[in-house]
Amino acid sequence: xxxxxxxxxxxxxxxxxxxxxxxxxxxxxxxAALWLIASFFSxxxxxxxxxxxxxxxxxxxxxxxxxxxxxxxxIMLTRHVTGEGVRQLYKRWWIALIVAAALFGVLxxxxxxxYEWAVQPSGAQISIASTVEIGTAFMREYLLPFxxxxxxxxxxxxxxxxxxxxxxxxxxxxxxLAEEVEQRRQRNESLRLAxxxxxxETSE
Amino acid sequence: xxxxxxxxxxxxxxxxxLAATTLFAYFTLFExxxxxxxxxxxxxxxAGYIPLPGGRKLLGGFLQPVADAVKxxxxxxxxxxxxxxxxxxxxxxxxxxxxxxxxxxxxxxxWPVGGDGALPVGGCAPVGGSNFLQxxxxxxxxxYLLAVTSIGVYGIAIAGWSSNNKYSMLGGVRASAQxxxxxxxxxxxxxxxxxxxxxxxxxxxxxxxxxxxxxIPQFLGFIIFLLAxxxxxxxxxxxxxxxxxxLVGGYNTEFGSMKFALFFMSEYIKLVAMNAIAVTLFLGGxxxxxxxxxAQFVSANAGQWAGNAVFGLLSLGAFLLKVTLLSFLSVWIRxxxxxxxxxxxxxxxxxxxLPMALFNVALTAVLNVLIPDNRVxxxxxxxxxxxxxxxxxxxVNGPRKPxxxxxxxxxxxAEVVQ
Numbered sequence: 001x002x003x004x005x006x007x008x009x010x011x012x013x014x015x016x017x018x019x020x021x022x023x024x025x026x027x028x029x030x031x032a033a034l035w036l037i038a039s040f041f042s043x044x045x046x047x048x049x050x051x052x053x054x055x056x057x058x059x060x061x062x063x064x065x066x067x068x069x070x071x072x073x074x075i076m077l078t079r080h081v082t083g084e085g086v087r088q089l090y091k092r093w094w095i096a097l098i099v100a101a102a103l104f105g106v107l108x109x110x111x112x113x114x115y116e117w118a119v120q121p122s123g124a125q126i127s128i129a130s131t132v133e134i135g136t137a138f139m140r141e142y143l144l145p146f147x148x149x150x151x152x153x154x155x156x157x158x159x160x161x162x163x164x165x166x167x168x169x170x171x172x173x174x175x176x177l178a179e180e181v182e183q184r185r186q187r188n189e190s191l192r193l194a195x196x197x198x199x200x201e202t203s204e
Numbered sequence: 205x206x207x208x209x210x211x212x213x214x215x216x217x218x219x220x221x222l223a224a225t226t227l228f229a230y231f232t233l234f235e236x237x238x239x240x241x242x243x244x245x246x247x248x249x250x251a252g253y254i255p256l257p258g259g260r261k262l263l264g265g266f267l268q269p270v271a272d273a274v275k276x277x278x279x280x281x282x283x284x285x286x287x288x289x290x291x292x293x294x295x296x297x298x299x300x301x302x303x304x305x306x307x308x309x310x311x312x313x314x315w316p317v318g319g320d321g322a323l324p325v326g327g328c329a330p331v332g333g334s335n336f337l338q339x340x341x342x343x344x345x346x347x348y349l350l351a352v353t354s355i356g357v358y359g360i361a362i363a364g365w366s367s368n369n370k371y372s373m374l375g376g377v378r379a380s381a382q383x384x385x386x387x388x389x390x391x392x393x394x395x396x397x398x399x400x401x402x403x404x405x406x407x408x409x410x411x412x413x414x415x416x417x418x419x420i421p422q423f424l425g426f427i428i429f430l431l432a433x434x435x436x437x438x439x440x441x442x443x444x445x446x447x448x449x450x451l452v453g454g455y456n457t458e459f460g461s462m463k464f465a466l467f468f469m470s471e472y473i474k475l476v477a478m479n480a481i482a483v484t485l486f487l488g489g490x491x492x493x494x495x496x497x498x499a500q501f502v503s504a505n506a507g508q509w510a511g512n513a514v515f516g517l518l519s520l521g522a523f524l525l526k527v528t529l530l531s532f533l534s535v536w537i538r539x540x541x542x543x544x545x546x547x548x549x550x551x552x553x554x555x556x557x558l559p560m561a562l563f564n565v566a567l568t569a570v571l572n573v574l575i576p577d578n579r580v581x582x583x584x585x586x587x588x589x590x591x592x593x594x595x596x597x598x599x600v601n602g603p604r605k606p607x608x609x610x611x612x613x614x615x616x617x618a619e620v621v622q
Contacts, residue, residue: 030365034291037358057347065354066384072361073380076373131344131404 009049016042029075037068054131216339221304228472229269235535237265242539273465281461284367291366296459296466299359303470306352306477309345311407312523313337313490315516337490337520338407345406346398349481350391353436356474357383360438360445360455363467367458375454378546379445383436385553390432392561396425396568397485410489417488421571421583424564424590426486428557430533433478435553437471440538444546479530480523487526490519556601563593 019039026032040063047056138146175183233248240247252267283292315336335341342348357380364376397418401409409418419426435442446454456467483489495518503511544552567589575582 028288030288030291030362034362053342054344054347057344057351061347061351061354065351065387069354069357069361069380069384072358073377073384076361076365076377076380 005049009046012042012046012049015039016046030072033068033072033075036071037064040064040068054134213339217308220307220339224304224307224473224477225469227476228469229273231472231476231531232272233265233268234531235538236268238532238535239539242536276462276465279461281463284369284458286368287458288366288368291362292458295359295363295366296463296470297359298362299356299470300466300473302352302356302359303473303477306349306356306474307480308339309342309348309406310477310480310484311335311338311341311410311489312480313516313520315519316512335407337516341405341407344404346394346404346409346485349406350387350394353390353474353478354383354387356470359467359470363459364455367455369458371452372455372457375445375451375457378451379438379455382438382442382445382549382553385550386432386435386442386557389428389553389557389561390436392558392565393425393428393432394485396422396561396564399565399568399572406484410484410491413488413491415491416579416583417486417491419486419488421579421586422486422564422568422590423587424560424567424593426482427590427594428561428564429482429486431552432557432561433482434534434537435549437474437478439471439475439534441541441543442549443543444549475534476527476531479527479534482530483523483526487530490523492519492522495519495522551601556597560593560597564590 016039019035019042022035023032023039026035040059044056044059044064047059237247239245247265248268249264250268251265251271253264254266283289313335317334317336360379360383361376364372364374364379367373397409398404400418400421401412403409403412412418438445444450446456451457456464459467495515498518499511499515502514567586571582571586575585
């Protein structure tokens with residue numbers, strides 16, 4: 001069973017990485033979004049492999065179900081980007097690669113050297129992050145960060161609304177059919193009053 | 205888990221998937237016949253019948269779904285020249301798979317196997333055994349249901365984009381906007397139930413409804429869930445995604461043959477699954493009055509196994525009966541209520557259902573803390589307050605006749621032009 005889990009883990013990890021590489025190299029931006037979703041999914045599958053059901057499902061719920069669909073939605077609404085070949089990699093991509101690798105190293109190296117890895121699996125069953133434990137932790141030990149994060153989200157929410165409202169005030173209203181007919185009537189009347197202007201007649 | 209267990213699990217998954225597809229086929233027939241009755245027509249009555257003596261025909265039209273399936277199989281499968289091939293090919297699968305896997309965590313009944321094998325008292329939690337009529341019991345079953353529903357929209361969104369057709373594209377964009385908007389109200393309505401049951405597990409939620417269905421303490425949540433789930437599966441009156449007058453066919457305009465059938469299928473399976481979830485969360489799941497007494501009687505007379513079997517089959521029957529009743533309600537709504545406008549849709553989702561759902565969460569929290577022991581009292585209070593809120597909101601937001609002075613008739617303006 002252990003070998004089977006190892007095999008599944010390696011396959012999932014390889015797929016996650018491959019999907020991640022596809023996200024940044026694919027020409028079509030919608031395809032990139034779809035590959036992003038694929039990598040989110042395989043991360044969720046990896047959580048599931050570690051028997052962290054709650055985190056796996058929240059990963060799907062938040063990243064796949066909400067964030068990615070918003071990304072896809074935003075891409076679809078900006079018409080001239082979709083379908084076109086967008087060059088995602090620039091000449092100096094290797095610098096970005098080095099920076100990213102260095103940051104990752106800074107994060108991972110202390111963990112690897114300082115953490116005492118259990119060579120033998122401990123016999124006791126440890127439930128990883130059941131919902132009850134997470135809930136209690138949020139309401140007791142981590143109450144302050146939890147509240148601060150929620151206030152931050154609220155501020156972001158209000159900010160988004162304010163931005164959307166400003167946009168709306170500058171947008172031109174879409175006319176109803178009746179108003180369009182009315183406009184055309186007024187234009188016709190003004191044409192009848194000034195029949196000598198040839199330019200406006202040809203434009204009709 | 206032994207090898208045999210895995211094989212049984214796979215067989216169960218296959219049976220469940222096939223049952224869901226059959227359910228879809230017969231739901232279409234159910235809907236067509238009911239719609240015909242609502243509209244004073246006859247409906248499908250030709251394909252297949254059971255002849256009775258005296259020239260009478262029984263169950264006229266019961267082979268209609270088979271005929272439809274055969275027809276769809278033999279249609280030409282066209283791929284538009286400028287479509288995005290791969291995305292176009294996988295989008296029907298993206299739509300169908302969530303609709304099928306959603307059934308995995310719903311407890312369809314209670315047939316205790318293994319363990320001590322005793323009849324369940326106060327819920328289906330066999331000691332050391334499992335419930336044969338639930339494919340997977342996971343501790344976060346409710347979140348699983350929400351997650352799977354929310355990924356269902358990808359099928360529609362990428363189908364609309366990949367067809368390279370303006371109408372399809374609009375259908376896809378509409379679908380994603382609509383589903384994102386209603387997901388919030390849906391999730392908050394479910395949250396009320398989770399707070400009431402103090403568990404994320406579907407089996408536990410059903411067990412908690414022994415003799416006290418959550419429709420009473422969560423009446424407001426039930427109404428919100430019904431509305432939001434109708435919008436979530438883009439069904440009439442919220443089916444702007446495939447508004448024929450505006451979008452030809454919507455996101456599936458460019459799909460033909462079995463690809464179209466898959467979209468059609470996913471929509472209907474999702475609808476029935478949503479009804480099944482509503483039954484699980486609010487209408488007591490497989491509970492039914494008198495079921496336990498009957499099973500106990502059989503168990504005493506014909507042995508433990510027979511008692512469990514009777515209980516399992518009858519609870520499955522009760523569950524399906526409730527789902528059928530809710531499905532009838534869906535068809536009824538489709539036959540009665542005209543399609544809403546897009547701004548009305550967004551207004552309902554964001555300004556009506558979302559605040560109501562938040563209020564429901566607050567109400568549940570307050571009642572559960574104030575009256576933790578007396579579920580009858582707190583339930584009745586919640587029912588009354590919920591009904592009052594619904595009546596109040598309906599009175600404030602209900603349809604109103606616009607004042608006559610605001611209406612500009614196109615006809616009048618057009619006459620002036622001529």
